[in-house]
Amino acid sequence: MGQLRIRSRHQPYEVAVLIAAPICGTLMMILNVRPTSVQTSMPAPIQAAWELGLIAVGVGGLLGILWPGRLSTGLGLELASVLVLGTITSMYTVALLVMTGRNSIVATSFVLAVAVGSLWRAAQIVVDLRRLARACEFMTYDQLQAGVP
Amino acid sequence: MITAPSPAAPHWVQVALSVLGILGGGSGLAAIATVVVQRGKFKADAADTLTEAALTLVQPLQTRITQLEGEALNARSELGVLREQVNQLQFVVRVLTRTLDRWRAAIRAPDATLRKVRATVAESDRIPGMDR
Numbered sequence: 001m002g003q004l005r006i007r008s009r010h011q012p013y014e015v016a017v018l019i020a021a022p023i024c025g026t027l028m029m030i031l032n033v034r035p036t037s038v039q040t041s042m043p044a045p046i047q048a049a050w051e052l053g054l055i056a057v058g059v060g061g062l063l064g065i066l067w068p069g070r071l072s073t074g075l076g077l078e079l080a081s082v083l084v085l086g087t088i089t090s091m092y093t094v095a096l097l098v099m100t101g102r103n104s105i106v107a108t109s110f111v112l113a114v115a116v117g118s119l120w121r122a123a124q125i126v127v128d129l130r131r132l133a134r135a136c137e138f139m140t141y142d143q144l145q146a147g148v149p
Numbered sequence: 150m151i152t153a154p155s156p157a158a159p160h161w162v163q164v165a166l167s168v169l170g171i172l173g174g175g176s177g178l179a180a181i182a183t184v185v186v187q188r189g190k191f192k193a194d195a196a197d198t199l200t201e202a203a204l205t206l207v208q209p210l211q212t213r214i215t216q217l218e219g220e221a222l223n224a225r226s227e228l229g230v231l232r233e234q235v236n237q238l239q240f241v242v243r244v245l246t247r248t249l250d251r252w253r254a255a256i257r258a259p260d261a262t263l264r265k266v267r268a269t270v271a272e273s274d275r276i277p278g279m280d281r
Contacts, residue, residue, distance in 0.1 A: 077181070
Protein backbone atom coordinates (compact mmCIF):
# COMPACT_ATOMS: atom_id res chain seq x y z
CA MET A 1 0.00 0.00 0.00
CA GLY A 2 1.71 3.19 -1.15
CA GLN A 3 1.49 6.62 0.27
CA LEU A 4 -0.54 9.31 -1.41
CA ARG A 5 1.55 12.38 -1.73
CA ILE A 6 0.15 15.35 -3.62
CA ARG A 7 2.87 17.87 -4.21
CA SER A 8 2.48 21.37 -2.90
CA ARG A 9 0.78 23.60 -5.40
CA HIS A 10 2.39 26.76 -4.17
CA GLN A 11 5.63 26.56 -6.06
CA PRO A 12 7.31 29.96 -6.16
CA TYR A 13 8.76 29.79 -9.69
CA GLU A 14 5.51 28.55 -11.14
CA VAL A 15 3.42 31.17 -9.35
CA ALA A 16 5.82 33.95 -10.36
CA VAL A 17 5.68 32.92 -14.01
CA LEU A 18 1.90 32.56 -13.89
CA ILE A 19 1.61 36.07 -12.45
CA ALA A 20 4.01 37.48 -15.03
CA ALA A 21 2.26 35.88 -18.00
CA PRO A 22 -1.08 37.76 -17.90
CA ILE A 23 0.66 41.05 -17.05
CA CYS A 24 2.90 40.56 -20.06
CA GLY A 25 -0.01 39.62 -22.32
CA THR A 26 -2.17 42.52 -21.17
CA LEU A 27 0.63 45.03 -21.61
CA MET A 28 1.32 43.73 -25.12
CA MET A 29 -2.37 44.01 -25.93
CA ILE A 30 -2.80 47.50 -24.49
CA LEU A 31 0.40 48.94 -25.92
CA ASN A 32 -0.08 46.99 -29.14
CA VAL A 33 3.49 45.80 -29.25
CA ARG A 34 4.87 42.33 -29.88
CA PRO A 35 8.34 40.90 -29.92
CA THR A 36 9.81 41.20 -33.38
CA SER A 37 10.65 37.53 -33.42
CA VAL A 38 7.04 36.65 -32.72
CA GLN A 39 5.77 39.10 -35.32
CA THR A 40 7.99 37.71 -38.01
CA SER A 41 7.74 34.01 -37.24
CA MET A 42 4.03 33.52 -36.60
CA PRO A 43 0.98 34.10 -38.75
CA ALA A 44 -1.30 36.88 -37.47
CA PRO A 45 -4.04 34.65 -35.99
CA ILE A 46 -1.47 32.54 -34.19
CA GLN A 47 0.08 35.73 -32.83
CA ALA A 48 -3.26 36.83 -31.41
CA ALA A 49 -3.86 33.39 -29.94
CA TRP A 50 -0.36 33.42 -28.47
CA GLU A 51 -1.05 36.75 -26.78
CA LEU A 52 -4.48 35.71 -25.50
CA GLY A 53 -2.97 32.42 -24.41
CA LEU A 54 -0.53 34.23 -22.12
CA ILE A 55 -3.41 35.94 -20.33
CA ALA A 56 -5.57 32.82 -20.20
CA VAL A 57 -2.70 30.71 -18.92
CA GLY A 58 -1.90 33.11 -16.10
CA VAL A 59 -5.49 33.55 -15.01
CA GLY A 60 -6.34 29.87 -15.38
CA GLY A 61 -3.22 28.69 -13.64
CA LEU A 62 -3.64 30.98 -10.64
CA LEU A 63 -7.31 30.04 -10.48
CA GLY A 64 -6.35 26.38 -10.48
CA ILE A 65 -3.78 26.87 -7.73
CA LEU A 66 -6.20 28.83 -5.55
CA TRP A 67 -9.24 26.67 -6.43
CA PRO A 68 -11.33 26.32 -3.27
CA GLY A 69 -13.41 23.34 -4.40
CA ARG A 70 -12.31 19.90 -5.43
CA LEU A 71 -8.62 19.25 -5.47
CA SER A 72 -8.95 17.37 -8.76
CA THR A 73 -10.62 20.33 -10.50
CA GLY A 74 -7.91 22.70 -9.33
CA LEU A 75 -5.21 20.32 -10.46
CA GLY A 76 -6.94 19.92 -13.83
CA LEU A 77 -7.07 23.67 -14.39
CA GLU A 78 -3.46 23.97 -13.38
CA LEU A 79 -2.51 21.10 -15.68
CA ALA A 80 -4.20 22.72 -18.67
CA SER A 81 -2.61 26.10 -17.93
CA VAL A 82 0.82 24.64 -17.46
CA LEU A 83 0.55 22.63 -20.68
CA VAL A 84 -0.46 25.72 -22.65
CA LEU A 85 2.23 27.76 -20.91
CA GLY A 86 4.76 25.17 -21.98
CA THR A 87 3.47 25.42 -25.53
CA ILE A 88 3.54 29.21 -25.56
CA THR A 89 7.06 29.40 -24.20
CA SER A 90 8.23 26.67 -26.59
CA MET A 91 6.81 28.66 -29.47
CA TYR A 92 8.61 31.75 -28.26
CA THR A 93 11.82 29.74 -27.86
CA VAL A 94 11.60 28.50 -31.44
CA ALA A 95 10.85 32.01 -32.68
CA LEU A 96 13.80 33.45 -30.78
CA LEU A 97 16.11 30.69 -31.95
CA VAL A 98 15.18 31.03 -35.57
CA MET A 99 15.02 34.82 -35.66
CA THR A 100 17.95 35.83 -33.50
CA GLY A 101 20.07 32.76 -33.13
CA ARG A 102 23.17 33.26 -31.02
CA ASN A 103 22.33 36.87 -30.22
CA SER A 104 19.80 35.92 -27.61
CA ILE A 105 21.35 32.97 -25.87
CA VAL A 106 20.33 34.21 -22.42
CA ALA A 107 16.73 35.01 -23.33
CA THR A 108 16.34 31.76 -25.23
CA SER A 109 17.77 29.74 -22.35
CA PHE A 110 15.45 31.26 -19.77
CA VAL A 111 12.38 30.98 -21.94
CA LEU A 112 13.31 27.40 -22.74
CA ALA A 113 13.77 26.75 -19.02
CA VAL A 114 10.25 28.00 -18.37
CA ALA A 115 8.97 25.72 -21.15
CA VAL A 116 10.77 22.69 -19.74
CA GLY A 117 9.67 23.55 -16.20
CA SER A 118 6.05 23.88 -17.31
CA LEU A 119 6.03 20.51 -19.02
CA TRP A 120 7.78 18.99 -16.02
CA ARG A 121 5.11 20.38 -13.72
CA ALA A 122 2.45 19.06 -16.11
CA ALA A 123 3.93 15.59 -15.80
CA GLN A 124 3.93 15.92 -12.01
CA ILE A 125 0.27 16.93 -12.02
CA VAL A 126 -0.62 13.97 -14.23
CA VAL A 127 1.09 11.65 -11.74
CA ASP A 128 -0.69 13.34 -8.83
CA LEU A 129 -4.08 13.06 -10.54
CA ARG A 130 -3.43 9.37 -11.19
CA ARG A 131 -2.62 8.83 -7.52
CA LEU A 132 -5.66 10.78 -6.44
CA ALA A 133 -7.89 8.73 -8.72
CA ARG A 134 -6.36 5.52 -7.39
CA ALA A 135 -6.85 6.63 -3.81
CA CYS A 136 -10.49 7.50 -4.52
CA GLU A 137 -10.96 4.12 -6.19
CA PHE A 138 -9.35 2.38 -3.25
CA MET A 139 -11.90 3.79 -0.83
CA THR A 140 -15.56 4.26 -1.44
CA TYR A 141 -17.18 7.38 -0.17
CA ASP A 142 -18.87 5.38 2.58
CA GLN A 143 -15.47 4.26 3.81
CA LEU A 144 -14.37 7.87 3.81
CA GLN A 145 -17.39 8.82 5.87
CA ALA A 146 -16.95 5.86 8.19
CA GLY A 147 -13.30 6.66 8.60
CA VAL A 148 -14.12 10.04 10.12
CA PRO A 149 -16.85 9.58 12.73
CA MET B 150 18.44 41.55 -27.89
CA ILE B 151 17.22 41.47 -31.45
CA THR B 152 19.92 42.97 -33.57
CA ALA B 153 18.94 42.24 -37.11
CA PRO B 154 15.46 40.80 -37.42
CA SER B 155 14.73 39.43 -40.82
CA PRO B 156 11.62 40.94 -42.35
CA ALA B 157 9.85 37.63 -42.63
CA ALA B 158 10.61 34.26 -41.19
CA PRO B 159 10.99 31.21 -43.36
CA HIS B 160 7.74 29.60 -44.21
CA TRP B 161 8.49 26.36 -42.32
CA VAL B 162 8.89 28.27 -39.05
CA GLN B 163 5.45 29.76 -39.40
CA VAL B 164 3.97 26.37 -40.15
CA ALA B 165 5.86 24.69 -37.32
CA LEU B 166 4.84 27.31 -34.79
CA SER B 167 1.22 27.17 -35.94
CA VAL B 168 1.19 23.41 -35.56
CA LEU B 169 2.90 23.66 -32.17
CA GLY B 170 0.42 26.28 -31.00
CA ILE B 171 -2.60 24.31 -32.13
CA LEU B 172 -1.25 21.12 -30.59
CA GLY B 173 -0.48 22.86 -27.29
CA GLY B 174 -3.83 24.61 -27.11
CA GLY B 175 -5.54 21.38 -28.01
CA SER B 176 -3.71 19.48 -25.30
CA GLY B 177 -4.72 22.13 -22.77
CA LEU B 178 -8.36 21.84 -23.74
CA ALA B 179 -8.05 18.06 -23.72
CA ALA B 180 -6.63 18.16 -20.20
CA ILE B 181 -9.59 20.20 -18.95
CA ALA B 182 -12.01 17.94 -20.81
CA THR B 183 -10.40 14.81 -19.37
CA VAL B 184 -10.62 16.05 -15.83
CA VAL B 185 -14.23 17.14 -16.33
CA VAL B 186 -15.19 13.80 -17.91
CA GLN B 187 -13.40 11.73 -15.27
CA ARG B 188 -14.74 13.84 -12.44
CA GLY B 189 -16.61 10.83 -11.11
CA LYS B 190 -13.29 9.18 -10.33
CA PHE B 191 -12.54 11.85 -7.78
CA LYS B 192 -15.23 11.37 -5.21
CA ALA B 193 -13.62 12.99 -2.26
CA ASP B 194 -13.45 16.72 -1.74
CA ALA B 195 -10.11 18.22 -0.97
CA ALA B 196 -11.11 18.61 2.65
CA ASP B 197 -11.98 14.99 3.26
CA THR B 198 -9.39 13.37 1.06
CA LEU B 199 -8.22 10.54 3.22
CA THR B 200 -5.07 9.02 1.94
CA GLU B 201 -4.43 5.31 1.91
CA ALA B 202 -1.77 5.89 4.51
CA ALA B 203 -4.15 7.82 6.72
CA LEU B 204 -6.76 5.08 6.43
CA THR B 205 -4.27 2.45 7.52
CA LEU B 206 -3.45 4.68 10.46
CA VAL B 207 -7.05 5.35 11.41
CA GLN B 208 -8.27 1.75 11.48
CA PRO B 209 -5.86 0.43 14.13
CA LEU B 210 -6.45 3.60 16.10
CA GLN B 211 -10.18 2.95 16.09
CA THR B 212 -9.78 -0.63 17.34
CA ARG B 213 -7.40 0.66 19.98
CA ILE B 214 -9.94 3.26 21.05
CA THR B 215 -12.69 0.65 21.48
CA GLN B 216 -10.27 -1.51 23.47
CA LEU B 217 -9.36 1.40 25.69
CA GLU B 218 -13.00 2.36 26.15
CA GLY B 219 -13.77 -1.18 27.35
CA GLU B 220 -10.85 -1.07 29.71
CA ALA B 221 -11.92 2.31 31.03
CA LEU B 222 -15.42 0.94 31.68
CA ASN B 223 -13.97 -2.04 33.60
CA ALA B 224 -11.71 0.21 35.60
CA ARG B 225 -14.63 2.48 36.48
CA SER B 226 -16.81 -0.38 37.77
CA GLU B 227 -13.88 -1.77 39.73
CA LEU B 228 -13.37 1.66 41.20
CA GLY B 229 -17.02 1.70 42.32
CA VAL B 230 -16.61 -1.65 44.10
CA LEU B 231 -13.45 -0.49 45.79
CA ARG B 232 -15.03 2.78 46.90
CA GLU B 233 -17.88 0.80 48.46
CA GLN B 234 -15.37 -1.36 50.34
CA VAL B 235 -13.51 1.72 51.53
CA ASN B 236 -16.76 3.18 52.84
CA GLN B 237 -17.52 0.02 54.77
CA LEU B 238 -14.03 -0.11 56.19
CA GLN B 239 -14.23 3.55 57.23
CA PHE B 240 -17.44 2.77 59.07
CA VAL B 241 -15.83 -0.18 60.83
CA VAL B 242 -12.82 1.92 61.80
CA ARG B 243 -15.07 4.63 63.23
CA VAL B 244 -17.00 2.09 65.28
CA LEU B 245 -13.81 0.44 66.52
CA THR B 246 -12.27 3.79 67.44
CA ARG B 247 -15.36 4.69 69.40
CA THR B 248 -15.31 1.33 71.21
CA LEU B 249 -11.63 1.71 71.96
CA ASP B 250 -12.23 5.22 73.37
CA ARG B 251 -15.04 3.95 75.53
CA TRP B 252 -12.94 1.07 76.90
CA ARG B 253 -9.98 3.36 77.50
CA ALA B 254 -12.24 5.78 79.39
CA ALA B 255 -13.68 2.94 81.43
CA ILE B 256 -10.19 1.66 82.33
CA ARG B 257 -8.76 5.08 83.15
CA ALA B 258 -11.73 6.16 85.21
CA PRO B 259 -10.58 6.88 88.78
CA ASP B 260 -13.24 4.61 90.21
CA ALA B 261 -12.58 1.82 87.68
CA THR B 262 -13.28 -1.69 88.88
CA LEU B 263 -13.00 -4.98 87.07
CA ARG B 264 -16.72 -5.36 87.15
CA LYS B 265 -17.38 -1.97 85.60
CA VAL B 266 -14.82 -2.61 82.87
CA ARG B 267 -16.38 -5.99 82.16
CA ALA B 268 -19.81 -4.39 82.01
CA THR B 269 -18.55 -1.85 79.46
CA VAL B 270 -16.96 -4.57 77.30
CA ALA B 271 -20.11 -6.68 77.44
CA GLU B 272 -22.11 -3.63 76.40
CA SER B 273 -19.96 -3.03 73.35
CA ASP B 274 -20.42 -6.65 72.26
CA ARG B 275 -24.00 -5.73 71.45
CA ILE B 276 -23.07 -2.82 69.19
CA PRO B 277 -24.26 -3.69 65.68
CA GLY B 278 -21.71 -3.99 62.92
CA MET B 279 -19.06 -5.29 65.25
CA ASP B 280 -19.67 -8.92 64.43
CA ARG B 281 -17.82 -8.55 61.16
